[in-house]
Structure formats: structure tokens, C-alpha cells
Amino acid sequence: MDKNKFLPPALACAGLLLMPFITAQLGLGEGPLRIIDLALLYVMLALGLNVVVGYAGLLDLGYVAFYALGAYLFALLASPQLSENFEAFATAFPAGLHMPLWLLIPCGAALAGLAGTLLGAPTLRLRGDYLAIVTLGFGEIIRVFMNNLDHPLNITNGPRGIGQIDGIHVLGHDLNKPLAMLGLKLSSISQYYYLFLLLVVFSIVLCLRLEKSRIGRAWMAMREDEIAAKAMGINVRNMKLLAFAMGASFGGVAGSMFAGFQGFVSPESFSLQESVMIVAMVVLGGIGHIPGVVLGALLLAALPEVLRYVAGPLQEMSGGRLDAAILRQLLVALAMIGVMLLRPRGLWPAPEHGRIAGAS
Numbered sequence: 072m073d074k075n076k077f078l079p080p081a082l083a084c085a086g087l088l089l090m091p092f093i094t095a096q097l098g099l100g101e102g103p104l105r106i107i108d109l110a111l112l113y114v115m116l117a118l119g120l121n122v123v124v125g126y127a128g129l130l131d132l133g134y135v136a137f138y139a140l141g142a143y144l145f146a147l148l149a150s151p152q153l154s155e156n157f158e159a160f161a162t163a164f165p166a167g168l169h170m171p172l173w174l175l176i177p178c179g180a181a182l183a184g185l186a187g188t189l190l191g192a193p194t195l196r197l198r199g200d201y202l203a204i205v206t207l208g209f210g211e212i213i214r215v216f217m218n219n220l221d222h223p224l225n226i227t228n229g230p231r232g233i234g235q236i237d238g239i240h241v242l243g244h245d246l247n248k249p250l251a252m253l254g255l256k257l258s259s260i261s262q263y264y265y266l267f268l269l270l271v272v273f274s275i276v277l278c279l280r281l282e283k284s285r286i287g288r289a290w291m292a293m294r295e296d297e298i299a300a301k302a303m304g305i306n307v308r309n310m311k312l313l314a315f316a317m318g319a320s321f322g323g324v325a326g327s328m329f330a331g332f333q334g335f336v337s338p339e340s341f342s343l344q345e346s347v348m349i350v351a352m353v354v355l356g357g358i359g360h361i362p363g364v365v366l367g368a369l370l371l372a373a374l375p376e377v378l379r380y381v382a383g384p385l386q387e388m389s390g391g392r393l394d395a396a397i398l399r400q401l402l403v404a405l406a407m408i409g410v411m412l413l414r415p416r417g418l419w420p421a422p423e424h425g426r427i428a429g430a431s
Contacts, residue, residue, distance in 0.1 A: 087268060091261035101260045108260060108332065110372035111267035112325045117352040117368035118274045118361070119321025124350070125359030126287060127314035128294030130203045133190070133210025134349050137319040139341035140186055141179035141326025143217060143227060146336045148175060149237040156225045169237055175327055183323025184316040186213075191315035195308055198297075210346050218338040232337025239331035241266065246331075263332055270328065271365075274321060278361055281317070290314055291359075355410050357417030366419050371407075378402045 086093070094104050116138060123131045147153055151167030153160040160168070170178075194205050221229030238247035238259075246262040257265075281287045289310050293300040301307055330336050348371060356367020382399040410418060 091257065091264055101258065104260050104264055106373055106376045108263050108267055110369050111264070111271050112329055112332075113349070113352065113372035114271050114365050114368040115267075115274050115321055115325040115328075116349050117356070117364045118271075118278050119318045119325070120349050121353050121359065121361070121364045122278065122281065122290075122318035122321070123314050124353055125364065126282065126290040126294065127311065128290075129311065129314060130199065131206045131315075131318070132203045132346055132350060133206040133208070133213075134318075134322060135341045135343075135346040136190075136210040136213035137183040137186060137322030138326040138329070138345070139213055139217060139338075140183050141323035142330040142336045142340070143233070143326075144179050144182050144323075145175055145327040145330035146233040146236050147226070148178065149331070150233055150235050152228065152233050152235075153226075172240055172331075175331075176324055179323040179327035180320040181323075183326070184320040187315035187317075187319025188312050190319075191312045195311055207343070207346070210341075211343065214338050214341050214343075217341070230338060232335055232339075234335045236330055236334045236336070238334065239263070239266065239328070247334075267328060270324065275361060275365070282361070286310070286313065351407060355407060355417055357420040360417070360419060360421035363417050363419030363421070367417065370418070371403075374406060375399060375403050 090107065091104055094100075116134070119137075120131060120134045123129050123134070148168050148170045154164050154167040155161070190206065190209050194202055197205060217227045218230055220227040221231075227233065238245050240246070241262075244250060246266065247259050249259065250257045250262055289300070289305045292303065292305060293307055293310055297307055300310075329340075333340075352368040352371045353364055354367075355371065356365065357363025378399045381402065382396075385398055386393050414420075
């Protein structure tokens with residue numbers, strides 16, 4: 072057995088565990104680590120969408136809706152929003168609802184999973200472009216719904232968003248407060264980093280188990296040829312609903328973490344552009360291949376923030392005639408076009424079936 076093959080994974084694990092200390096030693100501040108925290112949330116979103124698109128072959132352009140549902144559920148259950156607007160809640164919970172994390176995560180996953188099932192039910196006979204249009208409409212409906220649900224009953228506070236959201240508490244400790252442990256002092260951003268990293272690792276393990284399970288093989292058979300899958304006895308309807316529900320639950324958990332991390336949610340965070348970016352992460356990384364999806368999510372989540380440092384100097388060189396935000400979007404688009412031209416199957420695509428058969 073070649074011991075050297077374990078060296079790259081070991082170095083990668085060590086680098087991930089020491090990331091907060093590396094950024095601190097380099098004097099980069101907390102900005103880069105905050106970008107990484109948000110990128111880890113996008114990794115969870117991309118893994119969830121990969122279940123729907125990569126495994127089951129169902130094109131979903133409204134995936135950000137499940138992200139929004141998880142975020143708003145966390146905001147309502149961990150803030151004074153409901154107590155400030157409803158007498159019944161104010162009487163029962165004068166200081167507002169402040170539910171613990173071990174309840175909030177399952178609630179976010181369950182709500183998003185239920186919404187995924189409700190989305191999948193009327194779309195069972197749709198494929199391709201038609202399915203994409205329906206899911207796109209669903210995502211926009213949820214965003215508009217959250218934007219307008221401040222009248223006649225103020226539930227989501229409309230376009231003003233919900234603030235005063237509790238930070239995430241783990242074992243009674245508020246992650247918004249520094250933590251001293253074993254002679255080391257971890258900042259709030261570092262603690263969120265380790266929590267999100269743990270959730271991403273759990274999500275990857277879950278996806279790997281799903282991929283090799285009977286359910287995963289049924290999804291892939293359905294993706295390759297739905298008629299043949301039916302002929303083999305696969306219940307295509309149930310498999311589609313399960314794919315929508317399972318993929319959506321990842322988005323619900325990521326949304327819950329986003330609300331606790333930011334402390335504020337508003338409809339602007341869940342626009343159509345977010346859905347398109349999540350789909351791009353899966354496609355550019357490599358559809359159906361977990362390492363590729365993770366790579367695509369990390370690169371596309373961090374690239375717009377990194378390009379801020381490029382767009383600024385370019386704007387100065389043009390004498391201020393170029394808008395930095397528009398220039399940054401242009402650079403991201405050019406990078407995506409370049410990747411698809413050079414790597415049509417993604418940055419890290421799944422091995423081709425022919426090669427696997429030949430190798431065996």
C-alpha cells in the first residue's frame with residue numbers, strides 16, 4: 072500500500088483545521104475567514120442541489136427558496152419578531168422566542184423538505200426546460216411572499232427584514248462571544264468556521280452514503296433513462312419527491328446557519344441571482360461529482376469577493392469611469408465562460424463510465 076497517497080488528504084485536513092490560525096499569523100484579519108465561512112454555506116447549498124440535479128437529473132432553478140425558508144424560520148424562532156407583533160406570543164414569550172440550536176436545525180430541514188415535496192408534487196410529469204421554468208417561478212414566489220408578508224399581519228417585516236436574531240449557541244456558549252480553550256483564544260468568526268466546516272463534512276458523508284445506497288442508484292437510473300427505470304420497477308414518482316425533499320433539507324439547514332451568522336435576513340439575500348450562482352457552482356464544478364461540486368462552490372463563492380481587490384485598481388486606472396460592482400460581475404462572468412470553454416464537463420468531473428469499466 073502506497074503511504075504517500077494519504078499525504079495530500081492529511082495535509083488538506085490539517086490546513087482546514089488550522090485555517091483560522093493561518094489567517095491570523097499572516098495578518099489578514101477576519102475578512103478572508105468571513106468569506107470562507109460564507110463559502111462553506113454555499114458548499115452545503117451546492118451539495119443539496121447536486122442531489123436534485125446531479126443524482127436525480129431534475130433541473131431546479133428555484134433552489135434559493137429553501138435557503139430563504141430555513142433563514143426566515145430561524146429568524147422567527149430566535150428573535151423577538153413574533154412577540155413584538157402578536158399579543159398571544161407576547162403573553163407567552165415576553166422576551167421573544169429563543170429556541171435552542173438542536174431544535175432549530177431539524178425544524179429548518181423539515182420545513183425545507185416539506186416545501187421541496189410540495190414543489191415536486193405538481194411537477195412530476197415535467198422535464199427539462201418546463202421543469203426549470205416551474206422551479207424558477209417557485210423561487211420567485213417565495214421571495215415575493217417574504218417581501219410582502221408584512222400586511223395585514225406583520226410576520227416577516229417585509230423588505231425591512233428581521234433583525235435582532237440570536238447568535239448560534241452550542242452547548243450553552245454563544246458563538247458571537249470569544250472562546251478561550253486550551254490556551255487558545257478563538258474569535259466569533261473562527262467558531263462559526265469550525266461549526267460550518269463540521270456541517271459540511273457531515274453533508275459530504277451523507278451525500279457519499281446516498282450515492283452508494285439503493286436510493287442513490289435509483290436516482291441515477293432515473294437520470295439516465297426514466298422509462299427504463301420504470302421498466303426496472305423503480306417508483307419514479309416517489310424517487311423524484313424524495314430527491315426534492317432531501318436536496319431541499321440541505322438548503323434549509325444552510326439558511327438557518329446563515330440567519331444565525333448574519334443576525335439579519337431580508338428578501339434581497341434570496342434573489343434569482345443566488346439561485347443561478349448555486350446552479351453554476353454545481354455545473355462548473357462537475358455535475359454529480361461531490362469533490363467537483365465542493366470545488367465549484369468554494370471557487371464561485373469566494374471569487375466575487377476576491378475580485379473586489381482587482382476591480383478597485385481597474386476602476387482607478389479608468390479614472391472612475393467604470394463602476395467597480397459591474398466590473399466585478401463582468402470578471403466573474405468571463406471567468407465562468409473561460410472555465411466552460413476549457414473544461415466543458417466541469418473543473419473536476421466524475422470519471423467516465425467507459426474508463427471505469429476499462430480499468431476494472
